[in-house]
């Protein structure tokens with residue numbers, strides 16, 4: 001049965017969730033305090049680059065099932081309210097800032113109907129759901145007992161639409177007092193993907209909150225594990241790509257997320273492992289997660305190693321050397337530059353005196369906003385022209401498909417350092433390039 005749902009917080013998660021819910025047939029009221037963002041989305045333009053999102057908006061907006069507002073009061077009619085606001089890292093601290101989650105919950109509470117279900121999707125420190133429910137209850141209308149569930153989101157930027165409508169699992173963290181009714185209502189929301197056989201796990205608040213951060217901590221650990229192997233390969237003369245293929249063939253290990261390179265960035269993995277450590281410390285379980293400190297440290301060392309490799313290839317100094325950085329986004333198919341390894345390396349080269357030109361097919365706008373002093377362009381030919389070294393830092397298909405025979409005619413010195421192990425070594429070498437990569441032998 002089609003429901004009326006509100007989606008509060010129209011960032012990465014919320015904008016995709018709102019559009020997907022409308023596509024599933026629900027009536028959606030999307031709420032955000034940012035009037036500009038609302039206006040863009042209502043006009044069919046996604047403020048973020050996410051493959052398929054503009055097309056999805058073009059399909060659902062004419063149905064009238066997706067509307068936008070800046071007023072929480074307009075969401076009062078909804079059967080289900082999704083909280084999708086951000087929980088960034090606190091300024092100067094490892095912990096997450098959950099103030100937006102509480103602000104939205106408390107702002108919504110006075111408008112709650114007795115039968116409405118509030119569903120948290122934001123990534124939060126364990127314990128937030130229980131605290132939020134208590135705070136909402138204090139502000140709810142007389143006679144209304146707040147119903148809250150936690151339903152973490154596992155979407156990956158670049159695949160957000162598929163991950164929302166067909167995730168590999170649903171997790172419902174529910175209140176034991178209203179468990180059956182809450183599960184039934186969430187099942188109605190997700191009736192279409194559930195009918196396709198998606199598994200769902202029903203659990204308590206704490207476990208649901210932990211599932212999300214544990215999953216991201218595991219993924220970060222897997223990436224840092226292979227990057228630690230990369231360091232050892234560099235010391236021993238081994239090849240981390242062949243090593244990853246070989247260990248990844250064991251299905252208990254799996255090849256996914258064993259991509260060695262400049263490591264993880266973005267708005268989730270880095271801040272989530274730090275917030276997880278901080279929360280474990282508050283709970284007295286800090287020893288359990290001290291390994292994540294090492295995961296974070298390995299990740300940062302790869303960025304420094306990339307700068308060192310560039311310096312080494314340029315004969316010991318980056319000063320006044322023309323460096324081309326391919327990629328600004330934290331990963332391909334995204335214009336997100338939050339904690340981007342590519343921009344970090346570009347910035348470090350610039351600080352060391354290099355003349356850096358950054359290319360990205362989609363993230364030039366966000367990169368300029370984050371680092372106004374970095375020279376950024378969407379013109380690949382212009383970016384490559386005159387380069388004394390090329391650093392590949394985001395594995396966009398455009399770079400993987402690039403003809404090395406064409407690129408070699410543009411640069412001053414044909415040296416490429418592949419920071420994502422994304423290029424075909426044979427064809428780049430055959431076209432006359434000196435090819436270096438993280439964790440691979442020099443030859």
Ligand code: UGA
Pocket residue numbers: 123153154155156157158216219223256257258259260261262263264265266267268269330331332
């Ligand atoms: C991550 C998780 O993968 C999602 O499941 C989760 O829902 C999301 O965070 C979130 O918490 O919202 P995302 O940040 O979109 O998704 O990006 P990932 O695809 O996980 O990539 C993270 C970083 O790791 C990127 O910088 C990527 O380049 C890097 N990475 C990934 C590697 O260095 N090696 C790999 O093998 C894979």
